[in-house]
Amino acid sequence: MKVEIKKFGEILTSRPAGRDAALTIKSYFKIGSNEKIELDFTDVLAVAPSWLDEVLSALYAEFGRDRVVCLPTENVSVIESLKAIQEQGT
Amino acid sequence: MVAEGILVVRGSAPQTYYTLAGVPDFASMIEWVSAKNASAIRSEFLSESRDVFTGRLSRLKVLLKQGLASEWLPLVISTVGEIGNNTFDHNLGQWRDVPGCWVETQVTGKLLWICVADRGQGIFRSLSRMHPSLSDEKTALHAAFEKIISGRAPEQRGNGLKFVRRNFSETGNRGLACLSGTAFVSYGDLGEKAEKFLKKNFKSVHGTVTVLVWGLS
Numbered sequence: 001m002k003v004e005i006k007k008f009g010e011i012l013t014s015r016p017a018g019r020d021a022a023l024t025i026k027s028y029f030k031i032g033s034n035e036k037i038e039l040d041f042t043d044v045l046a047v048a049p050s051w052l053d054e055v056l057s058a059l060y061a062e063f064g065r066d067r068v069v070c071l072p073t074e075n076v077s078v079i080e081s082l083k084a085i086q087e088q089g090t
Numbered sequence: 091m092v093a094e095g096i097l098v099v100r101g102s103a104p105q106t107y108y109t110l111a112g113v114p115d116f117a118s119m120i121e122w123v124s125a126k127n128a129s130a131i132r133s134e135f136l137s138e139s140r141d142v143f144t145g146r147l148s149r150l151k152v153l154l155k156q157g158l159a160s161e162w163l164p165l166v167i168s169t170v171g172e173i174g175n176n177t178f179d180h181n182l183g184q185w186r187d188v189p190g191c192w193v194e195t196q197v198t199g200k201l202l203w204i205c206v207a208d209r210g211q212g213i214f215r216s217l218s219r220m221h222p223s224l225s226d227e228k229t230a231l232h233a234a235f236e237k238i239i240s241g242r243a244p245e246q247r248g249n250g251l252k253f254v255r256r257n258f259s260e261t262g263n264r265g266l267a268c269l270s271g272t273a274f275v276s277y278g279d280l281g282e283k284a285e286k287f288l289k290k291n292f293k294s295v296h297g298t299v300t301v302l303v304w305g306l307s
Contacts, residue, residue, distance in 0.1 A: 011147050013171030014140060015179065046147070046167035049253045050175055077164035084253040088238050 001031050002071075006043040013046065018054025025055075026062055037063060041073040048077065049084040056085060098198050112199025113287070119192050120291050123207050123299055128188045138190035140178040146193070147171055156197040157306040166204070166304065169257050172250045173206045173300055181210030186296055201280070202304040203287075209297040213270040227273035235268070235275060254300075263305030270298040280305060 005012070008021045031037060037059060041047065059068045070082060091097040097108045100115055109115050122131050137143035150167050154160055170193060177191040192207040210216075214230040221239060224230040233239050235255045258266040258278050265280030267287070272294040276285035280303040287301055 011144070011167055011171065013147065013168060014144060014175045016140070017144070046164040046171065048168040048172045048175070049249050050172060050179075053249065074161075075164050076161065077168035080165060080253060080257060081168065084249045084256070087252070088249040 001029060001035055002038045002040050003029060005039055005041050005047075010043075010045045012044065012051040013048035015050045015054050018051035019058070021051075022055045022058030025059065031063070035067070037068050039068070039070045041071065041075055041078045044075060044078070046077045047075070047081050049081040052078070052081045053085050053088070095199065109198075112201050114196040114198060114203040114205075116194055116196070116203075116205050116291075119194055119205050119207055119299075122192055123209065123292070123295055123297065128209060131188075133192070135192050135194045136188070136190055137174070137193065138188065140175065143174045143178070143191060143193070144171070147174075150195070153195065153197075153202065156202070157200070158202060158304070159307075162304075165257055166202075169254050169302065170204060170206060172254055176250055177206070177208040177210060177298070180216045181208060184211040184215075185209060186211075197306065200306045201283075202302075202306055203284075204302040204304075205299065206302075207295075207297065207299040212295075212297055214273070227271040228275075231268060231270050231273040231275045235277065258302055258304070264303065266300060266302045268298065268300045269295055271295070278303075 003025055056068065092099055095111050098111045099106060100109055101107050118133060122128050125131060137146055147167055147170065150170065153166065154163060158166065174191050174193060186209045188209055195204045213234050214227040217230045217234060217239060218224050224233055235251045238249060255277050258264045262279050265276065265278030265284050267274065267276035267281055267284035269288045269292055274285055274288060276282055284301040284303045288299060
């Protein structure tokens, strides 16, 4: 299932907003038992690592790392946030 | 000298004045940070809640009209967002008087200057409760920008300021400096310039002031 991140906002920076987004994805998106969750950052202006860390941590815990995918993007804030999170080892 | 780009005209008649190009005029921020009690100071640059701060981040789009390339706007917004959200994450219930953070930008002499300041507890106090091995403000400030460390353990946090440092130091013609308590730290090509600005205006602060500098082509 593709999750359009732009639906959560254009600028996504805080941990509380990230937690809310993750809860929403888990609650309201009908995700099949083996289905992949593809995060699509098209038309998002800016993402910070705090927001993304909250989303990915919650989704990894619920669905496992193999099923959560960040789709390729040229948005440098997404790319750098992912790097920061990977360094932390989330 | 204005035409040659040496001086910048600020204000409007009858209170026009001139400052050196490339040096920001953050007088209001300096007054707010330095005030013994800032409760009476109101400003469009002050966000007293996280919601207000988050809502105002979109104002940074104006930087596109001031010379920032569009591909870099996301990185600038996310960096400011990370610093500002840190302010709220780590000072909840710990504000000295006024909650929130002051965010102001200026473009002068082909440099984009951004300041993010707060009147919170400072980085040393925030970190040292969970990390008592941090012995002083300087050590704590370096750790905040260089190590995966957080004052909110056991929550898995601590990557935000590393992200900030990397964005403003690993590519040329950028830099940052931070003052928290009495400790200064700077990174990147333009970090020394940012630190010089902080040292000229502050000996110490109760809280934290971060200055980011981004060279515009």
